[in-house]
Amino acid sequence: MSSNNQSSNSGSTGTKSLTPHLLDKEATIPFLGLTADSVLEYPEEVDTEGERFSEDAAPFEDVIEVLPKPMAVDVWAVNPFVDESGEVDVEAIRDVHGLDTDTLENAMGESLETVVEDTDPTPLEEDRHRKAIVDPRRLALNALGYDTRFRWQIASNRYTAGDPQDFLRPAIDAFRRRGMDGFGWLSFDNWGGHVKLTMIWPSVNTDFDTGPTSDLTAYMGYRIQWDVQGTQKIKAHEVVFLPELQVSIPDIGQVYSRKHLGQFIDPEHERQNDRLPPRKWHGQIASTANQRVVTVPENILRLRETDLDLTQVPYAPIDDDADEMSKQAAINTLTTFYLLHGIPETYAEEAAAESVRMAEPHYQPTLFAIVLNLQRTLLEVYEDHSLASDQYVEYQELASDIYDRPFQMIQLAAREYEIQRTDEDEEWIPENQLGLVDDPESANEIPGVNVTNERALTDVEATQLENRVQQKVQETLGGFSSA
Numbered sequence: 134m135s136s137n138n139q140s141s142n143s144g145s146t147g148t149k150s151l152t153p154h155l156l157d158k159e160a161t162i163p164f165l166g167l168t169a170d171s172v173l174e175y176p177e178e179v180d181t182e183g184e185r186f187s188e189d190a191a192p193f194e195d196v197i198e199v200l201p202k203p204m205a206v207d208v209w210a211v212n213p214f215v216d217e218s219g220e221v222d223v224e225a226i227r228d229v230h231g232l233d234t235d236t237l238e239n240a241m242g243e244s245l246e247t248v249v250e251d252t253d254p255t256p257l258e259e260d261r262h263r264k265a266i267v268d269p270r271r272l273a274l275n276a277l278g279y280d281t282r283f284r285w286q287i288a289s290n291r292y293t294a295g296d297p298q299d300f301l302r303p304a305i306d307a308f309r310r311r312g313m314d315g316f317g318w319l320s321f322d323n324w325g326g327h328v329k330l331t332m333i334w335p336s337v338n339t340d341f342d343t344g345p346t347s348d349l350t351a352y353m354g355y356r357i358q359w360d361v362q363g364t365q366k367i368k369a370h371e372v373v374f375l376p377e378l379q380v381s382i383p384d385i386g387q388v389y390s391r392k393h394l395g396q397f398i399d400p401e402h403e404r405q406n407d408r409l410p411p412r413k414w415h416g417q418i419a420s421t422a423n424q425r426v427v428t429v430p431e432n433i434l435r436l437r438e439t440d441l442d443l444t445q446v447p448y449a450p451i452d453d454d455a456d457e458m459s460k461q462a463a464i465n466t467l468t469t470f471y472l473l474h475g476i477p478e479t480y481a482e483e484a485a486a487e488s489v490r491m492a493e494p495h496y497q498p499t500l501f502a503i504v505l506n507l508q509r510t511l512l513e514v515y516e517d518h519s520l521a522s523d524q525y526v527e528y529q530e531l532a533s534d535i536y537d538r539p540f541q542m543i544q545l546a547a548r549e550y551e552i553q554r555t556d557e558d559e560e561w562i563p564e565n566q567l568g569l570v571d572d573p574e575s576a577n578e579i580p581g582v583n584v585t586n587e588r589a590l591t592d593v594e595a596t597q598l599e600n601r602v603q604q605k606v607q608e609t610l611g612g613f614s615s616a
Contacts, residue, residue, distance in 0.1 A: 151191060151195060151196065151198065151199050154199045155199065155270055155271055155274060155281065155324075155325075156274065156279055156281055157321075157324070158282075158322065158323070158324055159320075159321060159322035159323075160199075160320070160321060161184045161185060161318055161319070161320045162190075162191075162196050162199060162318065162319045162320075163184065163185055163186050163187045163190040163196075163316070163317070163318045164190050164191055164192055164193045164195075164196040164316065164317055164318065164319065165187070165188075165190040165191075165192065165316045166192045166193065166314055166315075166316065167192060167193045167194060167304075167305050167308060167309060167314055167315065168192050168193070168194050168305060168309075169192050169194070169195070171192055171314055173314045173315070173316060173335075175188070175316060176335045176350075176352075176376060178350050178376035178377060179316075179376045179379075180376075180379060183379075184318070185317075185318040186316070186318070190316070193304075193305065193315070193317070193332070194302070194305055196319050197297070197298050197301045197302070197319065197330075198298065199319070199321075199325065200297040200298055200301075200319075200321070200325050200328060200359075201268040201271070201285070201297065201324075201325045201326065201361060202268050202269065202270065202296065202298065203266050203267070203268065203295070203296055203361070204266070204267055204268070204269050205264040205265070205266060206264065206265050206267050207259055207260075207264065207265070208259070208260040208263050208264060208265045209257045209258065209259055209260070210257070210258045210259075210260060211256060211257060212254065212255070212256055212257070212258055213225075214226055214254075215254045215255065215256045216256065217256055219253070219254060219255065219256070221249040221252070221254055223245045223246055223249060226245060227245070265284050266284065266285060266361070267283045267284045268283050268325070269283075271283035271324060271325075272284075281324055282323065282324040282326065283324075285323070285326045285361045295361075295367075295393060295397055295398040296398060297328065297359050297361070299398055299412075300359070300367070300398055300411055300412060301330070301357070301415075303412045303413070303415055303416075304332075304415035307415040307416035307419055308332075308334070308415065308419055311419050311420075312336060313334045313336055313337060313419055313422070314334070314335075314336070315332040315333055315334045315335070315354065316332070316333055316335070317330065317331045317332035317333050317354065318330075318331055325361075326360065326361045327359075327360050327361075328357070328358065328359040328360070329356065329357070329358050329359075329526060330356065330357040330359075331354060331355075331356045331357075331372060331381060332354050332355055332356075333352050333353075333354035333372075333374045333381070334352060334353055334354055334419075334422065335352050337352065337353040337422045337423055337426050338350060338351060338352045338353070338426065339351050339426050339427065339429055339430060341429075341430035341433075341434070349375060349377055349378075349433065350375070350376055350377065351373050351374065351375055351426065351429045351430070351433070352373070352374040352376065353371060353372070353373065353374075353422045353423075353425060353426045353429075354371070354372045354373075354374050354381065355369060355370065355371050355372060355415075355418045355419075355422075356368075356369070356370060356371075356372045356381075357369050358526065360393060361393070365392070365393045366390050366391065366392050366393065367390065367391055367393060367397075367411060368388060368389065368390045369388075369389040369390075369411075369414045369415070369418060370387070370388040370389065370418070371387075371418055371421075371422065371425055373426075373429050375433075378505065380505065380508050380509075382504075382508070382532075382533050382536050387417070387418070387421070389409070389411070389414040389417070389418070391408070391411055397411060398410075398411060398412065400412060400413070432536065432537070433501070435500075435539070436499065436500040436501035436504060436536065436539060437499055437500075437501040438499075439499060439500045439501075439539060440497040440498070440499055440500075441467075441470070441497070441498060441499075441500060441503065441543065442496065442497050443458060443462075443463050443466040443467060443496045443497070443498075444457075444458050444496050446466065446470070446543075446546075446547065447547050447550050447551070448466060448469045448470070448473070448546075448547075448550045449462070449466045450462050450465065450466065457494075457496070458495075458496040460489055460495050462496075463489045463492075463495050463496040464482070464485045464486050464489045465485075466496075467484075467485035467488060467489060467498065467503070468481045468482050468485040469550075470485075470503075470543075470546050471484060471485060471507065473545075473546040473549040473550055473553075474531050474534075474535075474542065474545070474546060474549075475531060476507070476528060476531060477528075480507070480510050480511060480528070483510045483513075484503075484506045484507040484509075484510040485506075487502075487506040487509070487510070488502045488503050488506045491506075500535065500539045503535060504532055504535045504536045507528075507531075507532045507535070508529065508532045511525065511528050511529060511532070
């Protein structure tokens, strides 16, 4: 009965209920259009293979119903010294380490056995000071025997549960007012306790040439990260989606974030504390999307026109007998670049090998290849993990930092190497290079960086990379399971 009611409420399309996703520990659910009356279709540049896309996807307003609906319930503690019939296990109490029952009996003037005769204990004790935050739907499924998590947090005077649906519903009006219908995907793990939602607006786009035989389309969108655990942050920021490559890159413009504490969903509470209410973040991001999209071609072309000469970075191996750096040495050096930014070695080696393979010469990969191959590798190695996991999000953000601040990230890698070097190593960073450069006009001053308007990715290199990313992304997404 309960299951049938949920089916009717969870999806207005009438063809595909979203209720089964309440049983999923982790899942990726596509959505198409903001509401059921949307006529939006996927743009022809988007390959709809994989779990992030589906021609019969439910609308955004239905998909977000899968997220937990917080409800406060009483907290009860099981008392292990009282059985189900209400009998007290006196011998177990005597065995409690650190409890001097002899002194206790002397102080009371009677034995424990006599004391329990006048008590009426219960095996469950109510905690009158706190409430548990649960999703009643998942709690009901758990009662039916399903292995679902239904409680993520205990409420306190510093934490009240925020409703993710209450937070996300204002996005529908904010985007519809601006004619920004969208598609995207909702990824979650921990039965909806940890969420990453990405929405793409095909109406906010730009096309630009990247060479004699290739061009790219870029769409703007935005991404939400949400964790129901107290003290965690909710975040919102723009993304750039490249449909030909099936890759989304967080565009580091304005990042909105708020710790998951207090009454953070209450607009009046937030205004009283001089904060923009989180429910207003959607409109703020949408209002700047058209201005931000015009900067995308410049950013991507800058990556394709910038080489990282691996022979000139401080962590390059020294081989005085070699005429030029070997391919393996180039791979090792680029691997070190990733490692210095915190990317695990397994991922770093694979991304470095692919970037070096595409480079011409092999020791001068473009930043475009360095960024995209890292993202492709992360998708590939996370085929058995969740797209909403903390680690995946963290590593993707590092790739996005290289996209958004390439020259600074090159210098930061050099700084980190300088910090980690031993006293016997030669000091590399001169005193006058401790400031960070982050503009093309000054970038050639950074050792290892070569910016030119003539030398971008070769047509062969660009085609290889785009085909490789497209193929691997599709293989990876096809392997994800929402069960």
